[in-house]
Amino acid sequence: MFRVCKFAVKTGGPGQMSVRHYDIPAHLTKIADEPNPSFFRMVEYFYHHAVRVVEPSLIEYLNKHTHMSEKKRLQRVAGILKVMGSCNSCIQMEFPLQRKGGDYDIIQAYRVQHSVHRLPCKGGIRFSDEVNLDEVKALASLMTFKCACSSIPFGGSKGGVAINPKKFTVAELQRITRRYTLELAKKNYIGAGIDVPAPDFNTSGREMSWVVDTYIKTLGYQDLNAAACVTGKPINGGGIHGRVEATGRGVFMTINYFLHDDYFMKLVEMTPGFKGKTAIVQGFGNVGSFAGVYLHQAGVKIIGVCEFEANIANQDGINPNDLIKYMASNKRSAKGFPGGQEVGEDLLYQKCDILVVAAKEKVIRADNAGKIQAKMIAEGANGPTVPSAHTILLKKNILVIPDLLCNAGGVTVSYFEFLKNLNHVSFGKLSIKFWRDSNTALLDSVEKSLKNANVEAKVSPTKEFASMMSGASEKHIVGTGLEFSMTNACSNVAAAAKTHNLNIDLRTAAYITSIEKIFVTYDEHGLAF
Numbered sequence: 001m002f003r004v005c006k007f008a009v010k011t012g013g014p015g016q017m018s019v020r021h022y023d024i025p026a027h028l029t030k031i032a033d034e035p036n037p038s039f040f041r042m043v044e045y046f047y048h049h050a051v052r053v054v055e056p057s058l059i060e061y062l063n064k065h066t067h068m069s070e071k072k073r074l075q076r077v078a079g080i081l082k083v084m085g086s087c088n089s090c091i092q093m094e095f096p097l098q099r100k101g102g103d104y105d106i107i108q109a110y111r112v113q114h115s116v117h118r119l120p121c122k123g124g125i126r127f128s129d130e131v132n133l134d135e136v137k138a139l140a141s142l143m144t145f146k147c148a149c150s151s152i153p154f155g156g157s158k159g160g161v162a163i164n165p166k167k168f169t170v171a172e173l174q175r176i177t178r179r180y181t182l183e184l185a186k187k188n189y190i191g192a193g194i195d196v197p198a199p200d201f202n203t204s205g206r207e208m209s210w211v212v213d214t215y216i217k218t219l220g221y222q223d224l225n226a227a228a229c230v231t232g233k234p235i236n237g238g239g240i241h242g243r244v245e246a247t248g249r250g251v252f253m254t255i256n257y258f259l260h261d262d263y264f265m266k267l268v269e270m271t272p273g274f275k276g277k278t279a280i281v282q283g284f285g286n287v288g289s290f291a292g293v294y295l296h297q298a299g300v301k302i303i304g305v306c307e308f309e310a311n312i313a314n315q316d317g318i319n320p321n322d323l324i325k326y327m328a329s330n331k332r333s334a335k336g337f338p339g340g341q342e343v344g345e346d347l348l349y350q351k352c353d354i355l356v357v358a359a360k361e362k363v364i365r366a367d368n369a370g371k372i373q374a375k376m377i378a379e380g381a382n383g384p385t386v387p388s389a390h391t392i393l394l395k396k397n398i399l400v401i402p403d404l405l406c407n408a409g410g411v412t413v414s415y416f417e418f419l420k421n422l423n424h425v426s427f428g429k430l431s432i433k434f435w436r437d438s439n440t441a442l443l444d445s446v447e448k449s450l451k452n453a454n455v456e457a458k459v460s461p462t463k464e465f466a467s468m469m470s471g472a473s474e475k476h477i478v479g480t481g482l483e484f485s486m487t488n489a490c491s492n493v494a495a496a497a498k499t500h501n502l503n504i505d506l507r508t509a510a511y512i513t514s515i516e517k518i519f520v521t522y523d524e525h526g527l528a529f
């Protein structure tokens, strides 16, 4: 989109030329070396680090406003970059919950809207006793850059409830979710045109059902589009086929892309393709388990799974489908899984080709990054790598597929669900019979034409065509739509890495593709009243 300016842009009036360099804000300068930085500062740092690279081409892009003086153009670039890097609004709430035994707890919860340059804002709701405002701000900002990176037309937001769900009954979790939704509704932080939550860490379709039900019965009553107030819902409640597995599937698609990209494979000295590859998955929840299933399907041997309660290793390969079934019947614990041996925490640092990190933030830090022996890391989780570790991994020549690109499959399919809700019809429902009939007629017509030319032949579809001629089901449309979107995003990021001479630094490249897109929106729409 931008013509890249490879040289520092000269500023100042005639006779006072100076070379311009973007300075990372002072409060972030130490983040590059901090062993345990604030999560929000981390995301801010990565953003400003990318701005440093892309700022000259943003300035050059504004040359199209010929009516503006150079000073005004520089002010506009600086202004847009400031807005893009700041959090638009946050709410913090506390509400009482009466526990099963009669006592009262005060529940703390948050919602942050990082960017409203496109509406609605989009981002999941997390349940974890580690949730705090800094974490939710970080996750909301990641959503802004993630949506832009994959060209999903949403702003970025996130929500969190500071509870360990394992310590609450299902009835208590339902009351917490419903009260949280009511508070969001009262404060104008939820709605199809405002802010649309989804599942994240420790939440799933169950919680999203409670959210939509609460909204529809209160503020959303009489709103025809109320079901689009949240995504990741079960199918029966307006969800879409393919959302449950979407994030893990997207993680797989990004691995697939880079593993078949000769340029990057050469840089990290890997042989292209899945053949003979091994993987370790950290965090075997929604994202990690599906990433594992798709890798296994592609022939990758899963030699290790690091879970909260147990680390399982098997050099002959773990079958992720068996582990999913085992954990479902074992209170979500991998302990005792018969398809592997329980080993220590060092499993994360064992030799493998692909390491999928799909648990939580800040798991790869300066103190352990040096121990990682994988050749490629796929960031299924949000924010798993701190800036100091990011630098170490680059030096170790490990190809990292960054969170904002790698785990965008979830929000992509959430976008499809949102569209389905606004359209009030499932994808394919109106056209599926037409395509089946017209493809059958096409085969008949070919057979008749052959007969007219005295060729007796039974024209039947190939196996592949037979599976498609019945028309595309919603599942099919979601799968191909997701693949198109993820591939496109990967190819944009790969191109940015090459254009900006970033070598294997895909994180900076991903931020750059996002910054460029958001920049154009602000430039076209304006940034202040």
Ligand SMILES: NC(=O)C1=CN([C@@H]2O[C@H](COP(=O)(O)OP(=O)(O)OC[C@H]3O[C@@H](n4cnc5c(N)ncnc54)[C@H](OP(=O)(O)O)[C@@H]3O)[C@@H](O)[C@H]2O)C=CC1
Pocket: 199, 200, 201, 202, 203, 247, 282, 283, 284, 285, 286, 287, 288, 306, 307, 308, 309, 332, 358, 359, 360, 361, 380, 381, 382, 407, 408, 410, 411
């Ligand atoms: N769900 C989604 O659509 C998306 C999720 N993400 C991100 O992916 C990550 C995982 O989310 P998701 O899969 O939904 O969450 P889940 O709650 O489904 O799974 C998380 C898994 O990680 C395990 N875990 C937690 N801490 C550790 C640890 N220190 N070491 C090893 N395993 C651990 C949990 O174990 P236990 O259950 O025992 O606590 C659980 O099995 C998060 O960073 C989230 O923000 C990103 C994009 C979309």
Ligand SMILES: O=C(O)CCC(=O)C(=O)O
Pocket: 122, 123, 124, 125, 146, 196, 197, 198, 199, 200, 231, 232, 382, 407, 408, 410, 411, 412, 414
């Ligand atoms: O599906 C969504 O809307 C958001 C998912 C999410 O929270 C994330 O990508 O981190």
